[in-house]
Amino acid sequence: MTSFKIFIGDEIRRFRLENLIYDLFVEKLSQTIPNFHPEMKITYEDIDKDKIVISSEIEWKEMITHLSEVVKDDVIKLWITDTKTKQYFKDGGIESMRIYSEKNDVEAEVSESFTEKYSFLYTSAISRLFPGNVILPYNIPSYLQEVLDVKCIKEGVADVDIKISDLFGHLNKTALQFMDNVEEYSLCKAKLILESLLILQPDNPNVYYNLACVECLRKNVQTSLDYLQEAFKAGYDDIQHLCSDPDLTFLRSHEEWLSFLKSVKVEVEIKVESKVEAEAEVKVEAKVEEPKVEVQAKVEEQPALDHKWGKEMQTLSEMGFDLTKSTVISILDHHKGDIDGTLSDLL
Numbered sequence: 323m324t325s326f327k328i329f330i331g332d333e334i335r336r337f338r339l340e341n342l343i344y345d346l347f348v349e350k351l352s353q354t355i356p357n358f359h360p361e362m363k364i365t366y367e368d369i370d371k372d373k374i375v376i377s378s379e380i381e382w383k384e385m386i387t388h389l390s391e392v393v394k395d396d397v398i399k400l401w402i403t404d405t406k407t408k409q410y411f412k413d414g415g416i417e418s419m420r421i422y423s424e425k426n427d428v429e430a431e432v433s434e435s436f437t438e439k440y441s442f443l444y445t446s447a448i449s450r451l452f453p454g455n456v457i458l459p460y461n462i463p464s465y466l467q468e469v470l471d472v473k474c475i476k477e478g479v480a481d482v483d484i485k486i487s488d489l490f491g492h493l494n495k496t497a498l499q500f501m502d503n504v505e506e507y508s509l510c511k512a513k514l515i516l517e518s519l520l521i522l523q524p525d526n527p528n529v530y531y532n533l534a535c536v537e538c539l540r541k542n543v544q545t546s547l548d549y550l551q552e553a554f555k556a557g558y559d560d561i562q563h564l565c566s567d568p569d570l571t572f573l574r575s576h577e578e579w580l581s582f583l584k585s586v587k588v589e590v591e592i593k594v595e596s597k598v599e600a601e602a603e604v605k606v607e608a609k610v611e612e613p614k615v616e617v618q619a620k621v622e623e624q625p626a627l628d629h630k631w632g633k634e635m636q637t638l639s640e641m642g643f644d645l646t647k648s649t650v651i652s653i654l655d656h657h658k659g660d661i662d663g664t665l666s667d668l669l
Contacts, residue, residue, distance in 0.1 A: 323396075330355060330402040344382035345463050346507055352453055355402070360453055360461040361410045363403045368392075373401065379464035409478035411458050416445055416482075444484050447518040457482060465496045490522055497532060501569070504539055512536050527558035535569035546573050547582050554586050561587060631659045 324342060328335040328351070337354050339347060351358045365373040366385050369392045376382055389398055449457050451466060459472045459480040469492045473481040493515050500512035513536045519529045534549035550564075564570065565583070573579055631654045650664075657663035 325397045327397050327399045328355070328402060329399070330358070331404075341505075341507070342382075342386055344376075344379045345465075347382070348453070348461075349507075351402075357404075358402065359410070359412055360458055361412060363405060365401045365403070366399065376400075377460065411460070411478070411480070412454055412456050414478065416449070416457050440486070443522055444486065444489070447489075447521040448484065450518055451514060468492055490519060493519055494529075494532075501532070501536060501539070506540070509536055509540050513540075525556050527553045527556035530556055531558055534573075535567065538570050538573045541572060543573060543576050543578060546570070547578060550582065550586075631655075634659050634664070 323338050323340050325338050326336065326347075328337075335354050337350055339350060348360055351364075352360075364376045366376065366389065368374050368388060374381075374385065376385055385398075445457070448466070448470070449455050451463060452458055452461075459482050462470050462472065469485045469489050471483040471485070473483070475481060497512045497515040497519070500508045500515070503509075513533065516529055516533045516536065519526065520533075523529065530549050530553035534546045534553060537546035537549060561583075564586075565574070631651070634654055635650070653664045
């Protein structure tokens with residue numbers, strides 16, 4: 323557990339952190355100091371008493387490494403200043419400029435409605451991941467830096483490029499990583515990110531399922547069941563995984579679990595039965611063609627007409643006589659191939 327001593331104006335605030343994560347530290351500052359916001363300048367003193375600015379996870383780690391070597395006690399002293407003349411992005415807004423291709427960086431030929439749709443979806447999904455639900459170009463959470471690219475234009479104006487093709491997959495992976503840590507901070511982060519994913523893909527069953535797992539890990543039984551219900555409505559049907567997933571262990575120990583499992587099993591069985599019936603219909607249709615194959619096979623089983631009475635046998639075959647019967651050949655032999663005599667005996 324590390325203690326922090328924060329100097330802000332004439333005030334001094336103190337708190338402790340178990341996990342030295344920059345994003346967690348910034349959130350703790352927001353909870354401890356009501357007028358704090360991430361765009362304020364945070365500094366520490368190095369061994370030469372110079373003030374060093376911290377504004378990212380990298381700089382935060384550098385500070386921890388440096389102070390662990392020079393600070394004798396466990397207290398980290400930090401100074402927070404509010405630059406009155408600076409323009410803060412928290413006081414501004416965001417405007418979607420265009421959608422373009424990463425390959426040639428030219429504006430895409432898309433309709434205005436298409437641009438507006440994507441502007442709403444992606445800015446809504448991303449902004450809620452920032453403090454105050456406002457995108458802060460120079461205070462991007464560490465887990466978003468891989469999919470957001472900032473380009474400075476001028477004081478108070480910056481371009482934030484969103485890598486749309488990578489965003490969903492990256493956020494989903496990040497949420498799962500947060501779920502690996504069952505501490506409340508990490509689980510709340512996972513939930514926040516998964517809720518943003520629902521903005522991008524509101525019918526994705528896996529997102530609902532992962533939200534159910536998060537709520538179960540937080541011991542919220544009913545909320546977890548509600549998300550699972552939504553997952554099955556959206557198409558989730560892996561009962562086997564549902565019954566063995568360790569993230570849902572707490573949920574499976576409650577009586578509500580059995581009734582829920584019974585209901586979703588019925589739904590899945592109905593879907594399976596419908597699928598089986600559909601496949602059966604296809605098989606029945608295929609069997610309609612089988613008699614043609616059998617008839618064709620029987621024709622091929624008839625004896626070859628290269629017999630010494632071949633010409634006579636061909637004539638009898640055209641008349642409808644079954645040449646597979648041995649009596650036909652015997653009668654032909656008896657009459658030495660005479661058709662009239664053979665016909666007399668056959669009839």
